[in-house]
Amino acid sequence: MNLWRHGVHWLREDLLLNKFSRRLPSKEYRVAIFKPLSLDEMKAKTKVLRRHIVRMTTEAGSGHPSSSMSAVEMVTALFFGGFMQHDPAQPRWNNRDRFILSKGHAVPVLYAALAECGYFPVEELMTLRKLGSRLEGHPNMKRLDCIEASTGSLGQGLSVGVGHALACHMDGLSAHTYVMLGDGEMGEGQVWEALASAEKYKLANLTAIVDQNGYQQTGATKDVLKLTEFQPKIESFGWHVQTINGNDIEQVIAALTIARSIKDRPTAIVSKTQKGFGILPVLAPTGDLNYHGKPLSKELAEKALALLAD
Amino acid sequence: MTIGQAAGLKLGKAVRDAFGTALKELGNEFPTVVTVDGDVGNSTRTEVFAKAFPERGFNVGIAESNMVGVAAGLAAAGKIPVVSSFAAFLTCNAYDQIRMCVAYPHLNVKMVGSHAGISIGEDGASQMAIEDIALMSALPGVAVVVPADAPSTKHLVKGMLEHHGPVYLRCGRIDVPEIYGPDSVLTIGKANQLRDGKNLTIIANGLMVGIALDAAVALEAKGISARVLDLHTVSPIDQEAIVKAVKETGRLVVAEEHLPHGGVGSAVASVTAQLAPCPIEFVNIGNTYAESGDPEGLLKKYGLTAEAIVAAAEKVCSR
Ligand SMILES: Cc1ncc(C[n+]2csc(CCOP(=O)(O)OP(=O)(O)O)c2C)c(N)n1
Ligand SMILES: [Mg+2]
Numbered sequence: 001m002n003l004w005r006h007g008v009h010w011l012r013e014d015l016l017l018n019k020f021s022r023r024l025p026s027k028e029y030r031v032a033i034f035k036p037l038s039l040d041e042m043k044a045k046t047k048v049l050r051r052h053i054v055r056m057t058t059e060a061g062s063g064h065p066s067s068s069m070s071a072v073e074m075v076t077a078l079f080f081g082g083f084m085q086h087d088p089a090q091p092r093w094n095n096r097d098r099f100i101l102s103k104g105h106a107v108p109v110l111y112a113a114l115a116e117c118g119y120f121p122v123e124e125l126m127t128l129r130k131l132g133s134r135l136e137g138h139p140n141m142k143r144l145d146c147i148e149a150s151t152g153s154l155g156q157g158l159s160v161g162v163g164h165a166l167a168c169h170m171d172g173l174s175a176h177t178y179v180m181l182g183d184g185e186m187g188e189g190q191v192w193e194a195l196a197s198a199e200k201y202k203l204a205n206l207t208a209i210v211d212q213n214g215y216q217q218t219g220a221t222k223d224v225l226k227l228t229e230f231q232p233k234i235e236s237f238g239w240h241v242q243t244i245n246g247n248d249i250e251q252v253i254a255a256l257t258i259a260r261s262i263k264d265r266p267t268a269i270v271s272k273t274q275k276g277f278g279i280l281p282v283l284a285p286t287g288d289l290n291y292h293g294k295p296l297s298k299e300l301a302e303k304a305l306a307l308l309a310d
Numbered sequence: 311m312t313i314g315q316a317a318g319l320k321l322g323k324a325v326r327d328a329f330g331t332a333l334k335e336l337g338n339e340f341p342t343v344v345t346v347d348g349d350v351g352n353s354t355r356t357e358v359f360a361k362a363f364p365e366r367g368f369n370v371g372i373a374e375s376n377m378v379g380v381a382a383g384l385a386a387a388g389k390i391p392v393v394s395s396f397a398a399f400l401t402c403n404a405y406d407q408i409r410m411c412v413a414y415p416h417l418n419v420k421m422v423g424s425h426a427g428i429s430i431g432e433d434g435a436s437q438m439a440i441e442d443i444a445l446m447s448a449l450p451g452v453a454v455v456v457p458a459d460a461p462s463t464k465h466l467v468k469g470m471l472e473h474h475g476p477v478y479l480r481c482g483r484i485d486v487p488e489i490y491g492p493d494s495v496l497t498i499g500k501a502n503q504l505r506d507g508k509n510l511t512i513i514a515n516g517l518m519v520g521i522a523l524d525a526a527v528a529l530e531a532k533g534i535s536a537r538v539l540d541l542h543t544v545s546p547i548d549q550e551a552i553v554k555a556v557k558e559t560g561r562l563v564v565a566e567e568h569l570p571h572g573g574v575g576s577a578v579a580s581v582t583a584q585l586a587p588c589p590i591e592f593v594n595i596g597n598t599y600a601e602s603g604d605p606e607g608l609l610k611k612y613g614l615t616a617e618a619i620v621a622a623a624e625k626v627c628s629r
Binding site: 060061062063104129130131132133136137138140143150151152153154155184185187188189216217218224225227 | 347349350351352353357369370371372373374375376398399402403431432433434435436437601602603604607608611
């Protein structure tokens, strides 16, 4: 099913970045856009993405399903809720909205969304991590045009997002850049350097999403470093910050809508989620609620797929 | 895993596993050893030490630059910090901290990079250190050590703790064949000859040593007699052993799980260029990043096989 309605053009609302923003002729803002899904359709889509994540990581025999699961509602809302304007027919279209997955190990959720958007066949998901596949274990922008940044070394995506946002600003483009980070990833100093630089240039076309799923590789995020009251910390860097339940798609949509309405500073969404959300009843009996960097066994995958059935 | 089969070696543990176990076993003998981790102690295996000596294990979170700086402070205050992460994140993310806080002041920091090379497999290029030897051996006074198997790792970890000054120890992720025995003698800075030969010497380290031994068996069947030298220490390099190999066998093949520039091949070639010019062929992953895939498939695709070493040996013998 192709969700995209090519040829439907409309005049996109100009995002007023700040007082330095330049307006280009309005034709630059005419973009191909696909129709946002309804709330029910989006909820159904979260299940579709989750099933893809389980299937592809179990088939690969490695990968990070639990890190992918926590982010499903956010990715679904961005790609299917009308927030991201982009075009599979021209992936590097210069006024596309960008999504950078800084926590690159969660790339199964992104591949699932991109396949559902029509960037590559859904069947290709099953080649994840196999020799020769374009769907590598971490995002590789040289292999796939629809990947915005090669990530996998944590801490770097927000800086790249600042670069995209600055360039869009310079070129008078209305494109918005979203960067998703992990809560453990917030330990990297570079993230805080990026926060400061985005504030300096008042990048209202940049949204950082912290997928606060409570765990990182070696345990609970709050036990490794006490950074977790993210809202006041990021606010103190001059950002507009909202904290939401990121596994509640209605809250996600509301927060993304507010983020797009802010015109004078960069925005952040602290998305409180659960690692493995959607398949927790299957993971819980294993006694490992983090389930970091492990695929589900065939048996567990069966159970998870049953749980995620329509 | 087919590595080491032709040479009749049996599969042993991964170098990272041997490192974690050795560190724990040496914990009482070296009471000032502490570990500094960046949220991957369960991957680098420092958690084996940290679980046995909880008050001596620190996890500073996903923050490699800070991690190396903290280790430098611990060393300056008299501890022997063993700081570890994936080799790619340790050496690349924290390179300036390694340069400024460790190498320049020549502090006694032990830097251990796990998941080195392309043999990590499915995680792909972002997690594969293939430039670490070049980076670390560029730094004055930093010893660079690449163990080939579990038994030699045990000895080299002890050597690393006894050595005064910065050391970089490179560890692989996957299980590798056992080449050494428990009583083998390994000294940092001294290469080990594993097999004698007349027509050429294959110099290798890490995972490539087992592959080199397989190649030597295949070469023997073709009437070419190959010596195999384990150059586990890249810096300071064992000039004497290299010159001796050139004098006695005349030709070299250098095999490494690394980029072509700045690694073992470059280090060996700069020794021979000055002291014993001879024909050399190089086996490495080529000037490219690798990708996701199964470890054996990747080694094959990127030319790190016994066949590639055999071909290089035949070529060097025809020169
Ligand atoms: C610079 C760097 N250091 C370490 C790692 C290894 N690593 C991969 S995932 C991970 C934990 C990430 O935790 P978090 O950011 O909370 O993401 P989650 O998996 O919980 O979504 C770590 C330490 C890495 N990829 N990059
Ligand atoms: Mg997390």
